[in-house]
Amino acid sequence: MRIPTIFTLELQKRHHRIGRLLALAGGLVFAVSAYLPWAYASGALDDMSYLGGPSALQFLGLALGLILAICATMGLIEPWAGAKGVAPALLKVSKRVGWTRGAKVTGIGMLAYIGVVLLAIVIELGGLVTVEWGGWVALAAAVVGLIGTRLITPGRPPSLERLRTPGWVGILAIALTLLGALLLAAYALNQVDGGSFVVILTFAGVLAAFILRSGLGGWLSSISQRHRTVLVFAAFAVAFLFPFTQNGSDANMSIATQVLIFAATAVGLNIVVGLAGLLDLGYIAFLGAGAFTAATMSQSAFATIGWKPPFIVVMLIAGLISATLGLIIGSPTLRVSGDYLAIVTLAFGEIFRISMSNLDGRDGPDLVHGSSGIPAIPNLNLFGFDFGAVHTVAGIPLGRFSNYFFLMLLIMAVIVLVFTRLNHSRIGRGWVAIREDEKAAEAMGVNVFGLKLLAFAGGAFLAGLAGAVKAHVDQSVTPDQYIFLESAFLLAAVVLGGMGTVMGVILGAVLLKLVPEKLRFVNEYRMLLFGLLLVVMMRVRPEGMIPNQRRVLEFHSDDEELIDEIEEDLPYEFAEES
Amino acid sequence: MLEVKDLVVAYGKVKAVKGISFTVEQGQVVSLLGTNGAGKTTTLRTISGLLRPESGEIWFEGERIDRVPAHKVVMRGLAHSPEGRRIFPRLTVEDNLLLGAFARKDAAGVATDLERVYDLFEILRERRTQPAGTFSGGEQQMLAIGRAMMSRPRLLMLDEPSMGLSPLMMQRIMSTIRALQSEGVTILLVEQNAAAALKLSDRAYVLEVGQITLDGTGEQLLGDDRVRRAYLGED
Known part of the structure; x- marks a missing residue:
């Protein structure tokens, strides 16, 4: 969002130097204020009432203050170093960094951070009087810093992405970034207090904004372009390590597993929406079809199909049934496009849910026990590995949800592989053409109908796989888990994260699923908040967080x-x- | 090479093409002329499989193709550069060209043809990484022709290549068509600019409201009084 220009270019030119000094001062004071007591009592956030010892959350503020101070300092040093010829090699690198842009966004972010912190203190302790003097110092520093950054003339755009980086530095940077993300995520997830979670989320947002604006983001993305395989493997390695940070607690792992199921489904939907450009509003039905198939063939006492093949087979059958449904719904409707397809798929999602409710032995054959669904689905047992048991690896106990987390990670890897292979193939090129201009694509010899059907059925297949696992994770499958709202959320994850990308959609899915799970009050207003979020995104960054x-x-x-x-x-x- | 027999094409109840027949011989440039709504574009779209005829037959190299789906028609060596160019404006030049070769699976041949198109239109090589939508009309037309060439067609159908172009650019396009002909590509050309088209046509047909009213060699039609009055704007 654009901050209204209170400070005109004229004003900025005149007070440029003062601006940098103010930003420096604001950043430094803000950093130091982390050592001051911000709250009157220990009850709010993670106890910010001490003098001389910052709490963990205050350290995050300290980091923001230092970032701003460094950005402001570099802007002051650069001309001086340039004139004196100090460290020319470093100066070359420094000139590619968007210090000013980074400072400007950090200035806003610092104020947002202290605002959220103070608000949390006020709410949790009750009243403005509970904010200690240190908190006011921090707020004042943030305001000074913001004014300072607003006074600086906008600098040149960063060009870090064109920096020649040795291979090992790039790989190290990827590893460190992902490790940092893992630690931050683990730290955020371990917060019981909702306020603390929001504060960390704010910090993460500000940090991300700084990285993007300062050009570090461009640098990282150019590195990851070059070391794509390293990035993918590192990302999976980090995700693989996550259960080991939880000390055997299943509380967060349950959320993480649900997030992963949601993300895997969203990536599957992204093939349909992001690559082939088909708007599918009933995608959740394919997840449901997979889950119901797996449930009816499971070892549950309520399962209705006597045949109990091994889970691998069940999973494939679930995928195939979903894909078949995709073909059945797709072959008549994919000849129409745009709005019509959206309407038909929306109806299909509802038809699926209601059909399942009617398969109760009264209105139809008793296949899934109607709206009560199939409960008591036992844990999986694959090749002697019991998913219900706690396994201890390297002294760290890994519970039931950790087991499913690993399984979902494997399925996610398959889905991501399918996605990227398709995207970079001849088929992917055909999809681009269809998305751009269907008629022209047809004239080029693109089998439009065939490729659309492939996307539709392929996406459905992947959702079916995820659904089969979901049945065992949830232990029961009922029709009301597969309502339209879920389809809408999947689509929101795709749009929010960035259509046509894997990383973006995973990020979108994580945000959309994680935040309401961790925050009760968000859960109550989640429709309102996500509606707002989508509107804001469409205004500010319509291509998504990590765009194609x-x-x-x-x-x-x-x-x-x-x-x-x-x-x-x-x-x-x-x-x-x- | 291409033979159209008693072709009737209708949009619902409205017949756009009312039983036309014509042939295109190997190595020729053949033009379909006519005003707006005469059925020229409809004819091309039907030949390339984008529309289904109500009745009549289309034969290409001895095989009947009027029931063959569009993507398979391209594979048989018949390319269609559609009306209004219809390039993919947000894709790069190179992506556009490669999409023209979508029906082909011989990567080496595609690479060779890409170079051939770049040799034909040097400007495309210079701007291969630019989004095609930033191009001028003439450059877009070059891209559209180049894209159609990427399927290595034996018969190339061009729908109004001169539309919206400056006279200079139009000359360029027309000389390109002649160059393609000399390389052995047969060309079926739809044009409103009758004078330019007739000059390079071996044979031409005049369509009026879905029927062929005149045909002959390019020279014959250029000299024909009715053509001169109706399409060349002479008294």
């Missing part, structure tokens, strides 16, 4: 500067292949 580069063009095709920027980055994925 081609998509950026679709939303900003009139922005010449951006086009130039992207052109240079756009990999020759098509050229490589042919």
